[in-house]
Amino acid sequence: MRDVAVIGIGCTPFGEKWGSSFRDLFVQAGTMALEDAGVAGEEIGAMYVGNMSAGRFIEQEHVGALIADYAGLATAHIPSTRVEAACASGGLSFRQAFIAVASGLEEIVVAAGVEKMTDVGTGVSVDALAGAADREWEGFVGATFPGLYAMIATDYMNRYPLTREQLAQVAVKNHYNGARNPIAQFSQEITIETVLSSSLVADPLRLFDCSPITDGAAAVVLAPLERAREYTDTPVRVLASAQASDTIALHDRRDISTLDATVAAGKRAFEMAQLSPRDIDLVEVHDCFTIAEICAIEDLGFCRKGEAGRLTEEGVTALGGDLPVNTSGGLKACGHPVGATGIKQVCEVVQQLRGEAGRRQVDGARIGMTHNVGGTGATVAVHILGV
């Protein structure tokens, strides 16, 4: 296996993009990434595209080919593969691209992610997202996605000392970061009061505990490390790529409040990179709900179970803290176009490691991590990047 580097990144602004179609979004992100890498279209050996549910959101399947076509690569017959693992589709797309280059099979590979979610009403999108859980035994009885994470929160708060205010602080922190990220869906800072006075979605989770419905696309270009400097002065090395599975339904988990797939993928990633949690300068975790960020920080090994609420309250995970978490604004404030999220996380870490993150720059960042979850934790992808 050979070393792999990210040589280019591109990400559209995230939000409710009424004026942009599915294809507008991925063409925009892909073009930005290729320009950033200085790569010509004909140099691309393969493409992977993370997409959860174009079938439900825009009634379009076969999006691998669609993307190759509208990226102007159909006549070059470049292989283009759609990767689906619900909200972890982007993370798995990145991992497939990494494997293709690391194996020596391909040289230049694009990993992308795209989701166009606002062409359907909220009821349809809530139902489509519920398909990330067990349709026959969760969705059938009326389980929504916020509802499943709310049941994690109920269990967690019954067992560990997490206050409602600490949970709200996750959203406050991520909005603070999002207000410093030009591509973020939400550019407004909020207060704990904003969260606590928002409407209940699924007790104890309120509207401001939840990530939004978002349109957006992101793309990155990978190359063998030994060739990376032909394209860029600032290659970012992929130090580890790990993936793990767990039961599709929340009710079958060993422990409701621990994402064992996060634990497994995190351990594998640290082993592969020969690093420990202390070595990580910043991490993008999958905060689809505030409780998910609390669980992620613990399950990745940054602290013991039950401590993440206190760390959040003390500012450890804020910009300027010992472990900045979700400097992009996370899914909460930057937005969550499900298939694109895993790739956007990589874009954020690459920007940080290049020192190009502007007002949200983590000083001296050299090693960053991404954590992307599908469903309530049935699939998890973890990557470590470094310069």
Place this chain on the structure above:
Amino acid sequence: MSSVARFWRKIPQRYNLVGTRCATCGRYFFPPRNLCPDCRRAGKIVEHRFAGTGTVVTYTVIRTASEQFEQMTPYVLAVVQLDEGPRFTAQLVCRPEEARIGLRVRPVFRRISADGESGVIHYGTKFAPGTP
């Protein structure tokens, strides 16, 4: 809208909590599994009808639902642990303030949802506080 067969074939499980048990290791499964995750090919799966009594492991009150369930909000959703061991997700037939972790529950037969105005009406098991 889904085909009738998709829900018809699940009637024994949804109406009467018919699940499975591995005769090799004795583990119970609901929702049913046809392959024991512990014994895999060495397992021997047999049918088992669950008593249906159980305990609430965790719960929430759903206030924003998908289109099919919009009219029912707010409703209580829970993970219930059956006395034989397996856990699954179901609605509780109680007021939101009655729901709590550790609540003892019994099964009740209820309408779950409908596929629009002219589609199939889905029935199944919900849980009410108390013992039979």
